[in-house]
Amino acid sequence: MNKLVIYIVLIGGLFIAAAPAQAVVNIFACEPEWGALATEIGGDAVSVYVASTGRQDPHQIQARPSLIARARNADLVFCNGAELEVGWMPVVLRQAANGKVQPGSPGYLEAASVVAMKDIPQLLDRAGGDVHASGNPHIQTDPRNFLPVADALASRLAEIDPVNGALYKTRHDAFVAEWRAAIQRWEAEAAPLKGMPIAVQHKSWIYLLDWLGLKDIVALEPKPGVPPSSGYLAEVLAKVKASPVKMTIRAAYEDGRPSQWLEQNAGVPAVELPFTVGGSDKAKDLFALFDDTVDRLVKGVRP
Amino acid sequence: MMRKNMAGACALGVVLAGMAPMHAHGAVTDEDLTQIRQAIKKLEQQHAEDAQHIKELEQRLKDSESRAVAAKDVAPKAQAGQTPISEIPVVTPSLPPDPQPLLSSVATPVAMSAPAQTGASASANAFNPAIGMTLMGTYSHFSHDPDTSPAPGFTLGEDAGSLGTQGFSLGESEISLSANIDQMFYGQLILSYPGEGGVEVEEGFIQTTSLPWGVMAKGGRFFSGIGYLNEQHAHAWDFLDAPLPYRVMLNNQLSDDGVQVRWTAPINSFLQFGMEGLRGEKFPATPTHDGVGAQSVFVKAGGDVNESNSWLASLAYYHADAEELMTGDDIFTGENHLGIAGLVWKWAPDGNFVERNLKLQSEFFFRRQEGIFNDLAYRGNQTGFYGQAIYQFMPRWSVGVRYDQLSAGDQGGDLAGTTLDNLGDTLQRYSSVLTYNTSEFGRFRLQYNYDDSAPQSNQGVMLNYTVSLGAHGAHQY
Known part of the structure; x- marks a missing residue:
């Protein structure tokens, strides 16, 4: 028994000695869009690990051992917040037991905490499906939301790593200028979409719809997170026939069948959107994400 | 808000500076009077604008507060944002025309860390632990x-x-209570009704959240970490x-x-x-x-x-x-x-x-x-x-x-x-x-x-x- 303790201490000591001196800020980003933003703002001064991909439902990520290892070594955990990660991050953070990145400390930042939230439920009841108490968490579908988040991230990075404070400010200002110009470009490209009636597969697009002025007439899920039954799809079909919609949009990680069914039965084009960085082949960074999203929307409209 | 106040202060400064020589000379010309009147008018205007701005901000604050209250009984939310709420752009259908950078002072983050949830009335229950129930039959x-x-x-x-x-049997129905105790500890209590009667403390422990060097310590009653299934709840x-x-x-x-x-x-x-x-x-x-x-x-x-x-x-x-x-x-x-x-x-x-x-x-x-x-x-x-x-x-x-x-x-x-x-x-x-x-x-x-x-x-x-x-x-x- 005592020997074992000595061995463990020895091995532990070796690992601590072998750990490289802190050169860059290790960022643990929960979702690809926030990882991409961290790269934009941090540049070479940060090393970004992204916990999920654009092909995964961010509500349901496994609290994998690799995530615990990465969170244990992180200087900043940068998540979406608004309970999007409530099914996995609490376990990851508790098991990583890294004091630097626990909620409430400078090393923990939630993007949703600086964004004006929409869809805040009046009634908190799980009979309503997968509702989030602090509002619809999918804020990354509106590019304007990246501005306050970039702001918060840059100041947080400067707080954690004051030596590179000027670098973060410079990169932030450059990003913001470029991003504002891009937003104007996307708005111009998407102008024809204004006021257009569409269907959504899951209610994850409210920020995008508000931005571009699209109107969602119907959702293919009866309640958020509840897959449609055939009976419900028949209702949707009736609704769509009564008030036609121009397309159905869904995220890359979602099952394509409901929207494809509507395409076959009502001729409503099913449009798959990247939803986040890595959600499509083209969406390699934040700019490409919205280039591709707007492009797919404009091209997806039923003639 | 800050910026407007600064502008107001500057205007006042100009007026005072303008007034200083008057005392020295002892004589007041009509021109001076006109200038002073204009300056006062300008200040009044500024004041009206500021009042309007304050009103707007108060409304926004109110909105955020009601949101904060709505979000109260969810698991303790992370730190409420670093950007003062006044700097969050109002979301309107098109871009705000003002292209000034949002980040006014990256170099001085301290000045920016105003909490977003300001003064929301906190009841005695606000710190209640997260309560969960598992029912099994x-x-x-x-x-x-x-x-x-x-x-x-x-x-x-x-x-x-x-x-x-x-x-028929009621399996292990249980109630769990958990919360962060303070900046050092997390605590959890799980009471279970084990079927044959009575109540059992299935787990009741405190656990560190912020020890250095990747160390975590736990004390109390807990499921031993010796097996994969053993660590999970049944x-x-x-x-x-x-x-x-x-x-x-x-x-x-x-x-x-x-x-x-x-x-x-x-x-x-x-x-x-x-x-x-x-x-x-x-x-x-x-x-x-x-x-x-x-x-x-x-x-x-x-x-x-x-x-x-x-x-x-x-x-x-x-x-x-x-x-x-x-x-x-x-x-x-x-x-x-x-x-x-x-x-x-x-x-x-x-x-x-x-x-x-x-x-x-x-x-x-x-x-x-x-x-x-x-x-x-x-x-x-x-x-x-x-x-x-x-x-x-x-x-x-x-x-x-x-x-x-x-x-x-x-x-x-x-x-x-x-x-x-x-x-x-x-x-x-x-x-x-x-x-x-x-x-x-x-x-x-x-x-x-x-x-x-x-x-x-x-x-x-x-x-x-x-x-x-x-x-x-x-x-x-």
């Missing part, structure tokens, strides 16, 4: 009495002689019952009072070492110890092979003293040495677990017992094993199969006819389960067991609901 039918099911060759704990409850298991080696060697699940220390290596792959000192209150230890009656050490490693595949392996050693442990009329006093090796593998296309996924899991048990059995010197080796596969073939639906096995060495001679007589048997069980999840919070399971772990083989069918209400803890891997 089962209807079981066994072909033979499930309560007389010895495992030939093994000393047993008090619950291990039963395969389940015939008919309601999170894929099958309704514990595999044979858990049932026989750990009396289903080992929870004990003590301390646990874990250290996670500072590398990008998961490597964790842990050790526990336990009271030794629970089987296979006996509750007569003064100090530390059981100890354990374990190591866990895991990682991602690629986006679709991940794994977790563990190796553990557990030692417990038993004093006059009774199994039927037989008495054992001695030592238990238990080793457990486990491997869990998870697969999902692109790592997206919602649509389809596969989970493979197996643990191997080796136990050596040394001591006095019914006044005879006894030394025996036993092994146990289970392997299971759970396949979620579409959202919400999954099927699973499991095979368990136990074998005890042949003691022969003087021990023939006692609980340690293995009757020449290898104990086995075959199980299958069908699971339907109504949502993340509710699931129904239908399980079939063919049990060959007792002299009389027994078939069982169980129909179960397991639901979770209120705060729902995140799932372990």
